[in-house]
Amino acid sequence: MKNPPSSRRSADDRGFRLATGFSALLVVLLVAAIGLELYRTSHLSIAKFGLRFWKTTTWDPVAGQFGALPFIWGTLYSSVLALLLSTPVALGIAIFLSELSPRPLRTPLAFLTELLAAIPSIVYGLWGIFVLVPAVRRLEVWTPDWMKKIPLFSGPPLGVGMLSAGLVLAVMVIPFTSSVAREVLKAVPSTQREAAYALGATRWEAIQAALRYGRTGIIGAVMLGFGRAIGETMAVTMVIGNNPRISWSVYAAQHTMAAVIANEFTEADTDLYLSALVEIGLVLFVITLVINALSRFLIWSVTREVKVKTVAPVAPPAAAPEAAA
Amino acid sequence: MNGTTRRKLLSGFVVFLCGAAVVVALVPLFLIFAYVLQKGFSSLSWDFFTRNPRPVGETGGGMANAIVGTLILIGIASGIAVPVGMVAGVYLSEYGKKPFGSLVRFTADVLNGVPSIVIGIFAYGLAVLPVKHFSALAGGLALGFMMIPIITRTTEELLNLVPGTLREGALALGATRARAAFSVMVPAALPGIMTGILVALARIAGETAPLLFTAFGNRFFSTRLDQPIASLTVQVFTYAISPYDDWHRQAWAGALVLVAVVFLFSVLARVVTRRLERMHRT
Numbered sequence: 001m002k003n004p005p006s007s008r009r010s011a012d013d014r015g016f017r018l019a020t021g022f023s024a025l026l027v028v029l030l031v032a033a034i035g036l037e038l039y040r041t042s043h044l045s046i047a048k049f050g051l052r053f054w055k056t057t058t059w060d061p062v063a064g065q066f067g068a069l070p071f072i073w074g075t076l077y078s079s080v081l082a083l084l085l086s087t088p089v090a091l092g093i094a095i096f097l098s099e100l101s102p103r104p105l106r107t108p109l110a111f112l113t114e115l116l117a118a119i120p121s122i123v124y125g126l127w128g129i130f131v132l133v134p135a136v137r138r139l140e141v142w143t144p145d146w147m148k149k150i151p152l153f154s155g156p157p158l159g160v161g162m163l164s165a166g167l168v169l170a171v172m173v174i175p176f177t178s179s180v181a182r183e184v185l186k187a188v189p190s191t192q193r194e195a196a197y198a199l200g201a202t203r204w205e206a207i208q209a210a211l212r213y214g215r216t217g218i219i220g221a222v223m224l225g226f227g228r229a230i231g232e233t234m235a236v237t238m239v240i241g242n243n244p245r246i247s248w249s250v251y252a253a254q255h256t257m258a259a260v261i262a263n264e265f266t267e268a269d270t271d272l273y274l275s276a277l278v279e280i281g282l283v284l285f286v287i288t289l290v291i292n293a294l295s296r297f298l299i300w301s302v303t304r305e306v307k308v309k310t311v312a313p314v315a316p317p318a319a320a321p322e323a324a325a
Numbered sequence: 326m327n328g329t330t331r332r333k334l335l336s337g338f339v340v341f342l343c344g345a346a347v348v349v350a351l352v353p354l355f356l357i358f359a360y361v362l363q364k365g366f367s368s369l370s371w372d373f374f375t376r377n378p379r380p381v382g383e384t385g386g387g388m389a390n391a392i393v394g395t396l397i398l399i400g401i402a403s404g405i406a407v408p409v410g411m412v413a414g415v416y417l418s419e420y421g422k423k424p425f426g427s428l429v430r431f432t433a434d435v436l437n438g439v440p441s442i443v444i445g446i447f448a449y450g451l452a453v454l455p456v457k458h459f460s461a462l463a464g465g466l467a468l469g470f471m472m473i474p475i476i477t478r479t480t481e482e483l484l485n486l487v488p489g490t491l492r493e494g495a496l497a498l499g500a501t502r503a504r505a506a507f508s509v510m511v512p513a514a515l516p517g518i519m520t521g522i523l524v525a526l527a528r529i530a531g532e533t534a535p536l537l538f539t540a541f542g543n544r545f546f547s548t549r550l551d552q553p554i555a556s557l558t559v560q561v562f563t564y565a566i567s568p569y570d571d572w573h574r575q576a577w578a579g580a581l582v583l584v585a586v587v588f589l590f591s592v593l594a595r596v597v598t599r600r601l602e603r604m605h606r607t
Contacts, residue, residue, distance in 0.1 A: 096343040
């Protein structure tokens with residue numbers, strides 16, 4: 001049923017579509033341009049060091065020796081530590097807000113937890129330097145001797161170091177993981193819980209059923225938090241001690257990829273030095289790109305079913321699909 | 326029925342743990358707020374807003390240069406990001422069902438997750454390396470790139486809240502798609518879109534990492550776009566890691582200003598979005 005619009009009008013419509021589509025294309029091009037530009041600038045270092053760049057531990061700008069392993073180590077260590085600390089809390093929040101919380105508390109609590117994501121990184125860092133680090137130092141001084149023999153807790157009590165970084169990162173990551181996990185749990189059909197209850201399940205067992213149903217999305221939520229932790233710069237660099245040494249100890253001052261870029265970029269006096277830093281940035285870019293893409297895909301695979309459902313029928317207001325709580 | 330009791334106890338225990346998790350997350354939030362408020366208010370003064378930094382080692386002075394610098398930087402950023410992001414958002418809500426729409430949405434989300442320091446390197450390569458000096462323009466560019474995906478997604482989301490019947494009405498009256506979008510749909514969603522922009526602004530106003538080697542920072546008052554420029558965040562960073570007590574105090578004052586702006590915008594956004602949702606639901 002082609003209606004006959006004037007040809008001018010359909011030309012206008014096509015123009016509108018192309019013009020707005022161009023803006024949308026710019027978003028895609030931007031990501032591609034970032035990748036290309038980083039690759040171009042890091043070419044010198046890639047050509048000179050190759051894979052050795054990621055396997056060696058000597059970072060000596062004066063001698064022109066660049067090995068980035070300590071930074072990779074620090075980034076992974078701090079992010080995994082943050083993940084271990086934040087995931088139980090974030091999932092607890094998501095479960096509480098979507099399944100357990102009394103209705104009037106739900107919105108304000110969600111708002112408050114998400115406020116954690118709004119606090120600028122630099123404020124976390126400032127708070128970290130003046131409040132958290134002294135507190136961590138006190139904790140480290142207080143460590144009993146038998147514990148210090150374990151490599152995980154060895155070394156002098158500096159305050160700055162992996163533990164402080166992990167704690168700050170954990171707090172910063174919580175709101176991202178919890179809000180996505182909440183979306184995922186919301187997307188789990190209430191029939192899943194009702195079926196569990198009908199079989200005589202307790203609350204926790206019904207929640208487990210919901211978690212199992214949405215587990216792909218939950219994994220996505222955790223990965224999203226991981227991506228955030230890997231790229232976090234300011235708060236980490238202010239509390240981790242910025243020392244490129246590989247150590248298992250959470251008390252040791254270490255370094256991360258993002259932190260070394262932030263610290264040394266303006267000091268890079270040779271092309272090779274700059275190029276080495278940009279190569280670290282390039283890898284950071286690629287890692288976060290992959291993690292984000294993967295997590296978005298996982299989240300989408302769970303939540304899309306709900307989106308489809310909300311479009312189709314107009315549910316009567318009485319039958320609001322709330323969990324049988 | 327020992328088993329049942331145990332299951333019930335376990336269930337109660339887990340419910341308790343989930344509630345405890347909320348408390349655990351809120352403790353750092355309140356601690357940070359408390360410290361920033363307490364330390365910030367005691368160091369905030371009129372001078373903070375009106376004076377420039379004093380020479381190193383002298384106490385007093387303020388961050389007037391950094392406040393103006395931040396305003397200029399977010400001005401440049403919005404000049405770039407608002408048109409691009411808004412129009413891309415209009416595209417997504419009008420034609421976004423096609424595969425290309427999904428691709429754009431996906432890239433925008435991924436771009437949103439790219440570390441800000443990486444965006445900073447990109448802006449450095451684009452605007453600092455060719456001219457061999459830091460500039461406000463480079464800083465604004467970096468912040469603008471960060472804003473684009475946020476504005477694109479919020480614009481789309483809020484346009485989707487506007488009932489499609491409005492568009493159909495406009496089209497039925499003979500309007501072109503462009504007219505229906507910009508004269509009917511966008512105005513209907515405008516309060517929401519404006520808040521979306523405010524939220525994006527609040528987020529980039531608190532960014533430090535991408536400015537370190539683009540806008541760089543400046544101890545003096547400057548409004549020139551081709552020169553290094555101060556910003557609140559970089560100044561707070563420099564002061565925080567300095568050895569001077571007076572600078573630490575000013576850093577807390579700066580943090581208070583940042584947190585206040587962010588908090589205000591978040592609450593505002595919340596209120597407007599709620600109202601829009603309620604308005605269009607019926």
